[in-house]
Amino acid sequence: MTAPRTARLTTLIVLPAALCLAAAIPAAAHPGHSAGKAADGSESYQVDLEQLNDSGAHGTAMLTLDGRELNVKIDASGLVPGQPHAQHLHGSTDGHDFHCPDASADKNGDGIVTTAEGLPVYGDINISLTTKGDTSKKSGLDVTRMPVADKDGKLSYERTLTVSQQVADHIKDLHVVQHGIDPNGNDKYDFGKGKSELDPKLPQEATAPASCGMVAGAAVGSMPVGGVETGSGGTQGVESPGLFAAGGAALLGAAALGVTARRRRTAATDTH
Template sequence: MRNTTRIITALVAGSALALSGAGAAFAGHDGNPSAKVASYSYSLDAIQPTDVPGSQAEGSTRVKALPNGKLQVTVEAWGLSPNLPHAMHLHGVPGPATDMACPGPAAAGADGVVTVLDGAPFYGGIITSLTSTGDVSPASALALDRFAMSDADGYLYYQRTFTDVPGYTDAGTVQVVVHGIDFDGNGAYAFNADDPFSSRPSSLNAGIPLEATVPVLCGGIAN
């Protein structure tokens, strides 16, 4: 898994960095508890059509802008593919433009799946990789050995405080996106030529399984 992760990370880094140039969102959110801490909570909603296997998860996230440029992100999700790492990111669109929030099933392409590239026009590019340890830049977009894992029931809990996240001390300008669906339920992100979904490549690179990169949950801003 570790060697495979390094290869995937190298392959997607360029795509993730390229996407991160896309605008910053402004939309409704819950109230701020004080002048020093801005706290925003959102539901995490399923992105995929209901006929996509293993895709109907749910969850919630809280993003807190703390003093001194720190940003705390908490993610809790249920119904994810079990016993697997799930890449998670803060997405956004730097600048004055308003993004289109989270995609839904209608954003699926002709293949019936909402891919990374289908979702990018809605929630923008990667601002921060929500890894559990180490680098948090877009270059760690699929460093699967450093993302939180779901348990045997598909439950995932994640919390990390980031220091000096560029441009995102305002926690109300980001989307949280969770990736990864084990379509065929074999316990791995891998190609399976006999499965109509697991046989497909990622929209980022034909050498990467769609399972590893496909978005499953999204929340934040205007959703």
């Protein structure tokens, strides 16, 4: 009777440990703010958009790369309602380090980081996130093909693009910038802050950056891919040492209990 009872006790102890391990692995594989690789081989990168120029704009962009097919999905709010918002992937694919600017980029001290002031920090346009047609730099100011915020200042955008191999290889070095601010709060673009230095027919408000976000895990000042250090990879954050340590302990515990049970069964057999 001793051997069967011991086996049942072992089963009751091992099962909860195995269940804990099974629960730990999915939790580690789907962290809230990290990049990861899907079963189909695609890689997804989260970009948290934070306001520039006290715009109040914020949101999240998801970049999903499958070979050279890039799906861009953006959900943002706090934008100028009813107005088009130019948006781009900025940055370099040749090893230069760019990142989102802070207030120190306002070189003339007028309280606004203009696009011209921001470009040395976040880099030139790499891809124009238009709603249709061309996505090159030359479409960067084509507001007729940029998404428009609704009456509540919310914007949803999704488009799948075919990108160059350089962009695919350096997607972690690029970042999302949305443009269009409303400093005087009249819910429209006007010339209260003067003309845009990019196109004098457009007001400064229409082209000044409203939000910017980097791929989660790509630290400000870190070397981009191809530099001395590659920085954060596409799967950073997937491995959780604490959860894997707990899972390893569960496996070791289960193995130890199994060995003990086998030894007891062997001893019982020898006795008989």
